[in-house]
Amino acid sequence: MSIDKPVGELAAIVAQAQRAGMKVAVKKEGDQFDYGGAHFHMLAPGRDQITGSMRPNDDCLVFTATFRGTTALLEGDAERPAERRVVEQRPGEAMLLKVAHHGSASGTSADLLATVHPRYAVISVGARNVYGHPRREVLERLQQAGVKTYRTDEEGAVSFYLDGKSVIPDVALIH
Numbered sequence: 001m002s003i004d005k006p007v008g009e010l011a012a013i014v015a016q017a018q019r020a021g022m023k024v025a026v027k028k029e030g031d032q033f034d035y036g037g038a039h040f041h042m043l044a045p046g047r048d049q050i051t052g053s054m055r056p057n058d059d060c061l062v063f064t065a066t067f068r069g070t071t072a073l074l075e076g077d078a079e080r081p082a083e084r085r086v087v088e089q090r091p092g093e094a095m096l097l098k099v100a101h102h103g104s105a106s107g108t109s110a111d112l113l114a115t116v117h118p119r120y121a122v123i124s125v126g127a128r129n130v131y132g133h134p135r136r137e138v139l140e141r142l143q144q145a146g147v148k149t150y151r152t153d154e155e156g157a158v159s160f161y162l163d164g165k166s167v168i169p170d171v172a173l174i175h
Contacts, residue, residue, distance in 0.1 A: 010059070027061060029085070038067045038162075043089055044082040062100075064091055068164030073116050075100035078107055087111045095167045096160050097147070099123040103134020113145040120148050120160065120167055127153040 006014050006026065014024050028049065031042040044062035060076035062083075073094035075083070079101060087109070097118035100107030102125040121142055123134045134151065142149045150158045150169060157172040 027063075029089075038065050040065050041091070043086045043091060044078060046085060062086055064094060065162075067162040070095055070162040070164055070167055072096040072098065072160065072162060072167070073118070074098040075107065077101045079104075080106050080109075083107050083109055083112050087115050090115060093117045095119045096162070097121040099134070099138065099142075099149075101133075102126075102129070102131070103138045103151075104131065105135040105137055108138045108141060110141055110145075113141060113147065118145075118147050120150070120169060122150045122158050122160065123152065125151060125153045129153075 005011070017024050027042045028045055028047045029042055030047060033040050040063055042061060042063045045059055049059070060078055060082070062073075062075050062078045062085075065072045065074065071092065071094045073086075073091065073096070075086075075098055077100065078086075083100060094116040095118060097108075097113075097116060097120070099121050103123040108121075123138075125133045139149065148169075150171065152158060155171045159170045159172075161168040161170065
């Protein structure tokens with residue numbers, strides 16, 4: 001059974017958004033929708049998970065976005081439990097991977113890389129962050145899997161365009 005009503009700190013944020021006239025939709029594993037010609041498939045959080053009751057990273061959405069013949073897997077701040085869930089679902093190949101949790105050691109496992117076979121990866125991370133992200137072991141796993149990796153702390157804003165046949169990176173250099 002799906003738990004659709006957020007609790008804890010998230011409940012107050014949702015209530016404020018609704019008072020402001022915003023429509024709020026809770027998405028969970030198995031939910032799918034189409035928007036702007038793309039198809040979105042939610043892989044996490046789990047249907048039985050109460051949104052807002054655990055650590056915030058456990059609530060993050062993990063989903064695929066598919067446009068014709070191209071797919072991206074976006075992991076947000078997912079950690080090991082969510083990533084294991086994704087691997088078990090075997091979502092298919094994704095040409096682009098948004099690396100989980102800023103490249104922390106708790107994500108981007110060899111199993112995930114072997115399951116989705118990304119060609120490109122992007123790590124959204126601040127320069128000289130206090131957590132030491134991205135972690136060396138994550139960068140090594142990406143390199144061993146042959147994934148061309150982009151980092152926002154080194155390259156600045158990175159955009160990827162899915163044209164239905166290929167993924168095209170566009171880097172706005174910060175140097």
